[in-house]
Amino acid sequence: MYVADQSDTILSVPQNKGREGMTYLTWVIDDYASLPDITIFLHAERYQWHNDDPLCDGARTSxxxxxxxxxxxxxxxxxVWTIGCPHEIQSLSHQVDEITSETHTDQVYAAAFQELFPSIPVPESVGVSCxxxxxxxxxxILWRPRADYERYRRxxxxxxxEDGLSGRVLEYSWHIIFGKEAVFCQxxxxxxxKLYGLCDLxxxxxxxxREQYTLPPYSTLPEGWPWYGWDSQWQNATIM
Structure with missing residues (x-):
């Protein structure tokens, strides 16, 4: 596990910037010569609002x-398509010259895309579930040379x-990095x-x-989740 906010750990990153993007890229660069057959790129905490599971449980990856x-x-x-699909980024129609605190990802995506992928035309729209x-x-992963990942990290x-914008640019670029079309919404x-073996839905x-995922009312799950719900009342997570 890489630690982004402690530079004295064995597995650290050059700078805590770009959210999970810096960690993912650093791992690929460091382990490029010894990659496993499959790598699962995950955030650290088990329960997170965006995990595609009735309990927002990252253990679904099992x-x-x-x-x-x-x-x-x-x-x-x-x-699920909630946030990201089918057309989260309208990269060509919302460009801005000046970055402010109100700037959204689609307003900077085209310029960033040209820097990240100089040989690829900027897509009119980009869609992938967050x-x-x-x-x-x-x-x-090896389809691209290590130099590409070093360039993305640079x-x-x-x-x-700012950190949120650069991280989201990469968030909506990973599928392109790994060979999928700009709009990738199954x-x-x-x-x-096909992905989880849940075939009777x-x-x-x-x-x-909705029986698999409903967008939570807040991005921070309640303390004690999943045994305590949004009203702070105990709930039987084993039957949810």
Whole structure:
């Protein structure tokens, strides 16, 4: 496990910048010559609002269908479209020259994309379910030379974009880095089946399956979650 805010640890990063992006890139660069067959890129805490699970439980990754991951090369760990799909970034229509505290990711994405991927035309729109948690195979990671990942990290270190913006630029670029099209939004019901082996679901919409994930009212889960809910009352998490 990499620690981003303590430089004296064995596994640390050059600078705590770009949110999880700095950690992910540093791991790829450091372990490029000894990658496992599959790498799962995850945030540190088990329970987080964006985990695609009824309890927002990161332990859902224990259900990952590894043959499917190996077949695909890259998979987003979220099947639901809530936040990110189908067109989170309209990169060509919302560009700005001046960065302020009100600047949104799609307003800086085109310029950042040109720096990160100088040989690729800027896509008109980008869509992928948030929030930078995914799995990638060794072959797909090695499809790019180590120098590419070093360049992406150097961009993170040198960009004038604040931490949240630079991190979100990468959040909506990982799937492109690993070979997927700019809009990568799979049908939720099929995704749950192929990725997690949950094949008896009846999802309400193409990108929504409420029995599996509903956007929480707040991004910080209640203290004591999942045994204590939003009203601070005890709940039986084993049957949820």
């Amino acid at each position: 259900r990952l269908q590894l043959p499917y991951v190996l077949e695909q090369g890259y998979v987003n760990l979220r099947c 929030c930078a948690q995914f799995a990638a195979t060794k072959d797909v 961009w993170l270190l040198e960009t004038k974009l 049908r939720a019901e099929a995704c749950y089946c 009846h999802c309400e919409e193409e990108g929504e399956c």
